[in-house]
Amino acid sequence: MKEVLLNEKLSAEVGSIYETMEADYDVVAKKLKFSCNGCPDNCCDSYFQHHTYTEWAYLFQGFRAQSEAKQQEIMKRAQQYILDCEAAESRDERPQVMCPLNEEGRCILYKNRLMVCRTHGVPASMRRPDGQILNFPGCFRCQEIVSRKFVHESEAPQMERTPLLQRLVAVERELMGDKIHLLPRVKLTIAEMLIQGPPATATPHCERPGIKPGV
């Protein structure tokens, strides 16, 4: 297997996409006078799966910057997370388990956290590549604010995720190459990403030991 690594240019682009995402989020949050301060909940126990090799590789950059001892602690929590999710699913329940990267209510890989973690709170809209428009109402607290302030939720300010998603898709295409459609699709929780290790793909036939290029 060959590890999928973001080069400097692609890492910088992911960082820039995330920064823009945060800025766009803040604009909407400010308009709604919404913040996470004083929230009785912590949405890091919400169940999400993630879908790009790009975000998986970026998450691992942050994970590898942790000490050996911290990495082991995280891995233990990730294993437990997976067991707890399986137990919930076996009861036909949607899992609600604290993310293994959350310590005392805070994300320990804050700079490397994923897109869903950065956008969950405020209302948002997104056009998928197939043209379908998806609307996200925001978290329960934000929905309360929207229902107090607006007759209909469609009047509320929204974060437009489409250009950010397009940029992320462009990075994914450059990272994975033109055979991207042949690769296994990513559909993993953060814990599963950690336990599987950094993203990797099968070594191309021509790069395997003993195989000479062009033979």
Ligand code: SF4
């Ligand atoms: S996004 Fe919403 S639910 Fe999550 S911590 Fe912030 S206020 Fe609470």
Ligand code: SF4
């Ligand atoms: S990666 Fe960080 S922000 Fe995202 S769910 Fe886990 S602890 Fe929360």
